[in-house]
Amino acid sequence: MIESASSSKVLHRRLHGPMPVAVRGEGCYIVDASGKRYLDASGGAAVSCLGHSHPRVLAAITAQLQALPAVHTSFFTNAPMEALATHLVARAPPGIARAFFVNEGSVAIEAALKLARQYWLERGQPKRDIIIARDASYHGNTLGALSIGGNLARRRPYEPLLFPNAVHIAPCFEYRHRGPAETAEEYGLRAANELETAILAAGEGRVAAFVAEPVVGATAGCVTAAPGYFKRIREICARHDVLFIADEIICGMGRTGTLFALEQEGIGADIIVIAKGLGAGYQPIGAVLVHARIVDAIAAGSGALANGHTYMGHAACCAGALAVLQAIEDDDLLGNVRTMGALLDARLRDTFGDHPNVGDIRGRGLFRAIEMVADRNSRTPFDPAYALHARIKHEAMQRGLLCYPSGGTADGVSGDHVLFAPPYIVSDAQIETMVELADAAIKAALASLPR
Numbered sequence: 001m002i003e004s005a006s007s008s009k010v011l012h013r014r015l016h017g018p019m020p021v022a023v024r025g026e027g028c029y030i031v032d033a034s035g036k037r038y039l040d041a042s043g044g045a046a047v048s049c050l051g052h053s054h055p056r057v058l059a060a061i062t063a064q065l066q067a068l069p070a071v072h073t074s075f076f077t078n079a080p081m082e083a084l085a086t087h088l089v090a091r092a093p094p095g096i097a098r099a100f101f102v103n104e105g106s107v108a109i110e111a112a113l114k115l116a117r118q119y120w121l122e123r124g125q126p127k128r129d130i131i132i133a134r135d136a137s138y139h140g141n142t143l144g145a146l147s148i149g150g151n152l153a154r155r156r157p158y159e160p161l162l163f164p165n166a167v168h169i170a171p172c173f174e175y176r177h178r179g180p181a182e183t184a185e186e187y188g189l190r191a192a193n194e195l196e197t198a199i200l201a202a203g204e205g206r207v208a209a210f211v212a213e214p215v216v217g218a219t220a221g222c223v224t225a226a227p228g229y230f231k232r233i234r235e236i237c238a239r240h241d242v243l244f245i246a247d248e249i250i251c252g253m254g255r256t257g258t259l260f261a262l263e264q265e266g267i268g269a270d271i272i273v274i275a276k277g278l279g280a281g282y283q284p285i286g287a288v289l290v291h292a293r294i295v296d297a298i299a300a301g302s303g304a305l306a307n308g309h310t311y312m313g314h315a316a317c318c319a320g321a322l323a324v325l326q327a328i329e330d331d332d333l334l335g336n337v338r339t340m341g342a343l344l345d346a347r348l349r350d351t352f353g354d355h356p357n358v359g360d361i362r363g364r365g366l367f368r369a370i371e372m373v374a375d376r377n378s379r380t381p382f383d384p385a386y387a388l389h390a391r392i393k394h395e396a397m398q399r400g401l402l403c404y405p406s407g408g409t410a411d412g413v414s415g416d417h418v419l420f421a422p423p424y425i426v427s428d429a430q431i432e433t434m435v436e437l438a439d440a441a442i443k444a445a446l447a448s449l450p451r
Helices: 055-067 079-091 105-122 143-148 152-161 184-202 229-239 261-265 292-300 315-330 333-352 388-398 428-447
Strands: 002-004 018-020 022-026 029-032 037-040 096-102 130-134 166-169 207-212 243-247 271-274 286-291 358-364 367-372 404-407 416-420
Touching: 037 428, 055 315, 079 096, 079 286, 079 315, 096 105, 096 292, 096 315, 105 143, 105 207, 105 243, 105 271, 105 286, 105 292, 130 143, 130 184, 143 152, 166 184, 184 207, 184 229, 207 229, 229 243, 229 261, 286 292, 315 333, 333 358, 333 367, 333 428, 367 388, 388 404, 388 416, 388 428, 416 428
Parallel strands: 130 166, 130 207, 207 243, 243 271
Antiparallel strands: 002 018, 022 029, 029 037, 096 286, 271 286, 358 367, 367 416, 404 416
């Protein structure tokens, strides 16, 4: 069954062109109304980390819905929320003391920004109102999140509405910005030092927080930081008393092979934001994890969180998320992420390592991407008018593969990449199929370009 976007009463993301109707999920596959099966190599938007229809998660949500679906957090706490917070804090990087839960990643970013602002008010420093973030980043689609985000295409329509006190520095993106004479470590230090330059330019006591994705998500395609970059970032934040907010919405909860992506950088953060893999798509949920220094400042001051939402700590959502995390741990899925991630990386390199239109292959764990280029030697992107990423997505779906191509990779306008983020339960045979189908889709998309 194909639903016409023009006849549907839903305001779809695109108003023209038909869409298949999804009716069932089975592990790493989605089935549409015609019976066609799609290998979900992107987990939706890197969300479905356990695949579809996981019995343990469904049972936990069903049981909680039967007992108590939700209760407002201004009146009560609830057992799933308490248990989920305890689970996360026990496994978080050092210093994290509390957690609270909202209904998705963008809202979690908004809550983190508000929390950073409240922290400085509690400490009697109201002039700290500047947020520093990075170009080629994505932090969500609400106005505050867009303000700090560095995705030009998503920001552009709303520029007049975005707040003016967000400052952007260059990303740590070796493939695009490392100098030919620099080592990876030298480049990482240079990129990190842009933060200190921006803090000094803003003025003493003005910067509230720095926000960054430990592994950049869909905007640039699984970009990992150069060695030493984040350790230097942490030093700079500590020197200037600036909060560090780690956006692990897409790269956290096991996606890169450890529960928290920051574990692989050897550092912690003052605030950690998580979402996608936390709920695995079974219920909408996001979380803000908070360092003890922030909790202590609020406890010594107003004693109240100056932020609230109707669906904070939703009991059924928290029960589902706890079941997701327990399944990841009990079934050693982090081990599978590392093993299958290494296989995916190897198969991508075998298939595309010498491809004339693949410039870079990158990522960690089951979070991998290939960057497409018109010229491999010069790293020149394809003309954005070609919309190569959209062509690849179309060709992949035709072949029963769901991957995550995006545009604007190189500079916010030009550049295309294809991102892979399959469920943590993926098998080696499914990895092989995934890469074979991606290869066929890319060949077809390239063949369709104007000559």
